[in-house]
Amino acid sequence: MISLHVNGEVSKVDVDPDTPLLWVLRDNLGITSVKYTCGIAECGICTVLLDGEAVRSCSITVEEVVGSKILTIEGIADDHPVKIAWIEKQVPQCGYCQPGVMLQTVDFLSRVPDPSGEQINEALDDVICRCGSHPRMKQAIKLAAGMTSTAGVKS
Amino acid sequence: MTIDITRRTFLQQSSLVIGVTLLSNSFELCNVSFVRAGSELTFKPHAFLEIAKDDSIIIWMGQTNLGQGTHTGIPMIIADELDAAWKNIGVKMALAAEPFKDPLWHVQLTGGSTSIRHRWDMLRQVGATARQMLVEAAAEKWGVSAEKCTAKESKVFHPDGRSFSYGELVETAGKRKIPENSQLKDAGKYKIIGTSKQRLDIPDKVKGKTVYGIDFTLPEMCIAVVARPIAYGASPQSYNEQAAMAVKGVVKVVPIDDKIAVCAETTYAAMQGRDALNIKWSEGSHPDLNDEYLDALFVKHLEQPGAVGKESGDAEEAFAQAHKTVEESYKLPYISHAQVEPINCTAHVEKERCRLWVPTQGQTVAQMTASKITGLPPEKVEVMTTFAGGGFGLRGEPDPVVDSVILSQALGRPVKVIWSREDDFANDYFRPGSQCRIKAGLDKEGRVVAWIHKVAAPSVMSRVMPQYVEDGIDPDAISGIRDMPYSIPNQLVNYVMLQGVPIPVGWWRSVGYSVNVFTVESFIDELAHKSGKDPLQFRLEHMEKGSRPYKLLSLLAEKGAWNSPVTQGRARGVALTFCFESIVAHIAEVSVDNRGKIAVHKVICAVDCGTAVYPDAIKAQAEAGVVMGLSLAFHEEVHFDNGGVKTANYDEYPVLTMSEVPEIEVHIASNNLKAGGIGEPVLPSVAPAVSNAVFKATGVRLRELPFKTELLVSG
The missing domain is CATH 3.10.20.30 (Beta-grasp domain)
Known part of the structure; x- marks a missing residue:
């Protein structure tokens, strides 16, 4: 066992x-x-x-x-900034890849709390979303980062 | 306005206006925000719509949720005409059934961007009729004329201000006759259509609660993986059944024709068991098949005259009179769907019924397939559509239904068949590859007077709907050419159906348009440059002034600042699509470095899809279309070798990722016309907009997908 x-x-x-x-x-x-x-x-x-x-x-x-x-x-708590931002920005399409992408984002934001666009590109460049929700993922990551920094929420 | 056909549909289904919802009739797919009382008397005036005493309103869906937004867009249309409060609306997936069949195509499917455009009148009529029945029910209770009552936010109001909620009217409304004529709203009166609600399926998707086909489970269920031939036409010569059975958890090895299934208690055991089979395969029917072989085959086919798919005027004669003649060839690869959730289906065959839980885009096909195998009548085959992790057309194919039904019969247990990612690439029904030659004649003023377009490509329709293939013409294979949005007086379209290869081809997002819009929009750009004209202006000059495509392209020119200078070092390209009753156009802004690397900085998209029911979902689709369109432009190509598919996984089939996604801007043209499609029209003009921009930047024309950027290396 x-x-x-x-x-x-x-x-x-x-x-x-x-x-x-x-x-x-x-x-x-x-x-x-x-x-x-x-x-x-x-x-x-x-x-x-x-x-x-x-x-x-x-x-x-x-x-x-x-x-x-x-x-x-x-x-991950339902009021975690990443989950809130993912709903706020209406990110998922089929949604199949999103739990994995969100978890990678949680890890990323815990290390890089205020990322630049370039840092986001680099950090999320090795995940696949076949639906093409990338523009919204990018927006949601920025929103989540902002929420984390202003509310002091820790991931 | 009333619609006769809708009324007939209503009457067919109105024998039981009051219904008690049976649990077996539903499959909880979407935990939306309201809680509904247990099974009780409800008002169900149509298969799509059910109202309960607690005011909850269920919209029953027959369309597959692939993330395209339909499971919110369709409820929005019904709710608007119903004058329902949006907070009361919930969505449930219905079992496959007659009322959910496409009203024009008479099968239940999700494809062809049809979910709303084929039901535009029907959906509104459903809401409007139910609203009228509720108003009349209230009027009856009050003893006043229905004309004096009004409906708003799930309530009917008496002239003196009293009201009944819809839930309070369920019983009375259910006893009323379906009205003859129900007034549809004028577009100006819409309260929900045209707004951007939060998509109802998103919270569960974010929380990880959504159940996709691959997640579905039943007590006593076995999981099966199926070894399929590694080359087309190959069959197993020998395999080690004992070794597979020795894997802990493996239950049974079942040969099915030229396939061998391994059924196990867990997915991993099934996969290990399959590896342990150590199958020796025969050579297959086309051992010489590889990329070079295929290329030569296309070239050879292109030499043939081909069947005539369209002929207007006299193209040959027009060429004789032409001031300038231009001729070029284009080439596109086979591409894979590469949807993220692997193909799967769960089947449970019992004596009197067969149940399927499947992320299918083709419910009727799934039902008929299981019926044929089991001998049960179709109505004894229950098809429960699960959420689907992408689809893009592949999920219309019944392959996983076949295997899971046969295996459930063999084992006497429910069986879930799962394809591995390698199975998925190797057994895809690919978007056909295509090669074409185009020749055009220009007059002295630089107008296109003649266009001859010959396509060599495999035929999808010959396999899936052969009744529509006449005189050697597959209309899909020349779509985007025969119906291009330009007025050209003399046209000849030829099609040579590719024969001699066993590669199965199928529907792939935007179907033939995904191929031919690239060639038409690239070539029209070539002609513009040959005429010394601005490519956008050149397109407008070949359209009817004031037509929808003309207006949309003009809107794009304005929004994309086409006539203003572009940032230093960049260039713009434009392309246009008219398909599935919608018009989409793109401007791409690119730069190219001296190593041939193309950077796409920005893509501006303009959409005219008639009434914009759900603008945020349209925007999401348009963004996604840019991402997938760029993926086709830069990366996607299936390779073949040794008589089978060489491409095995995403490492050999890269798709666009985050760092390659440009800034995307979407502009939706507003009008009140019939709603058109959106999932597919957003795709085809992306790649040509980029290659046209690359030409502008470098003077090099990319006539092949994915782009051969080595052509751009300079210095």
Whole structure:
């Protein structure tokens, strides 16, 4: 049995230690907001936060995350600036990639609280959104950054 | 104004005006903000609309939610004519059913940018009729004339100010006859249409609560992955079933024709089991097929005369009289849908029924497919449409339905079939590649007097709707040419249907226009430059003054400051599309460095889609169209090798990412015309606007997609 710390709760799962975290979250724990898309860490859509850092859950084994705190989008408060900004700017289209993109943004803003446009481009350049919601993602990241700095909210 | 056809539809469905909603009839897809009382008497004057005693209003959707905004846009239209309070409106996805079929195409599907444009009158009539019934119900209760009562914000008001809420009128309204004539609003009276509501599906998507097909689960469900031939026409020669069965969690290995399915308790076990099969495949039917082979095949086809798709005037004669003749060739690749959610379907076949949970764009096709396999009548096949993680046309194909139904039958359990990303690229029904040759004649004044356009391309319609292919002409393959928005007196359009390759082709966002608008809009630009004229002015000179395309292009010229100087080092290009009853045009502002790198700084988009029902969703689609259009321009191309698809994953099929997304400006032309399509028209003119700007900047014409930027290297 492997113990996983996900969204503040500890769960035990009976899987091979080399099973990708993605499939354990989805199939064993039923956290389907973590999405399978490419399986090769190319698209960023399966991103989760591991001790606050964005990682691609398709390409990390469950064994490697034992002892770490895992956050999926459900573990981010509904009044978090990133979630508020994502709704305010009406970002998602199909929405499939957005949990991963938002989590990568949470990590990014925790390190770069007041990013320039160029920094946003660089930080989000390795995620895929096939619908093309990028212009709105960009606006939402700026809005979330502004909310964080003015309200002193920590991600 | 009333619509006869809508009234007939109403009558067909009005046998049960009062209904008790059964839970089995619904699939909770959208947790919207209101809470509705349990199953109780409701007023359901139409399959699309249900009003409960607690004032909640449900709009039942038959269109697939792909993120395009329809699940808010359609409710907005009904709610406006209903004079409903927006806060009462909720949305639910309905089981596939007759009333949700496209009124013109008679199948239930989400494609062709039809969701609203094919139901523009119907949706308004649904709202208006229900409103009239509620007003009459209130009047009946008060004993006054209905003409004296008014409706507003989900209430009917007595002349003295008393009111009933719609919920209070459910019972009385449900007993009334469907009225003969219901007055539709004049456009000036709209309160909801034309506003930008918050999209109803967004909060759940942001919270991670949305259930896509791939997320769907049932008790006792198996997950299956299917090994499919690695080359076209290949079949398995040998495989190791034991090794697959030895993987923990694998339940069964099931051969289906030339495919082998591995069913397991978890997705990862199924994938591992499939790897363990270690299948040896036969060579396949076209071992020589690769990129070079394909290219040569297109060239060879282009040498043939082709069938006549359009002929007006006498093009050959006009060339004899022409002052100048221009001739060029263009080339476009096969492209993949690359929608982010892999193809999937969950099926549960039981003795008396078959249920499907599938992110499909083609409900009727899914239903008929399952009916055929199971032998159950179509009405015993329940199709529940889940949210879809993109689609762009691919989700109209029934492939995952076939496999999941067969496997559910084989296992006697619910089965969810999931394609891996590699399956998705290898088994796509691609947007066809295309090559063409265009020749035009200009007179002394620089007007186009003749246009001969020959296209060599595979045919989508021959596979999916062969009844529309006549005399060798697939109308889709020459769309955007046969109906180009320019008046040219002598035209000849030829089509050579590409034969001899097994690559399946299918519908892809904006279909034939995604190909031909690039060639037409590039070539018209070439002609403008050959005539020494401004490309935008040249286009206007070939349009009817005051027509919709003329006005839209003029609007774009104004908004995009076409006639004012551009920033030093940059150049502008323009292109136009008229398809799916809407007109879209783009100005791209670019610069090119001496290594041939193109930077797109800004794209300005103008849209005339008739009545702008939901402006923010139109804007979102237009922005997305620019992103996808640039993705086609710079990156997208499927490669073939060894008789099959070489492109395996996103690392080999890059799509546009954040740093390449320019500043985008969208301008919506306002008018009160019938609502047109939006999802597709926003795409085709992006790439040619950019290549036209590149020509302006460098004098080099890019006639191939994706752009071969090595042509631009200078010095």
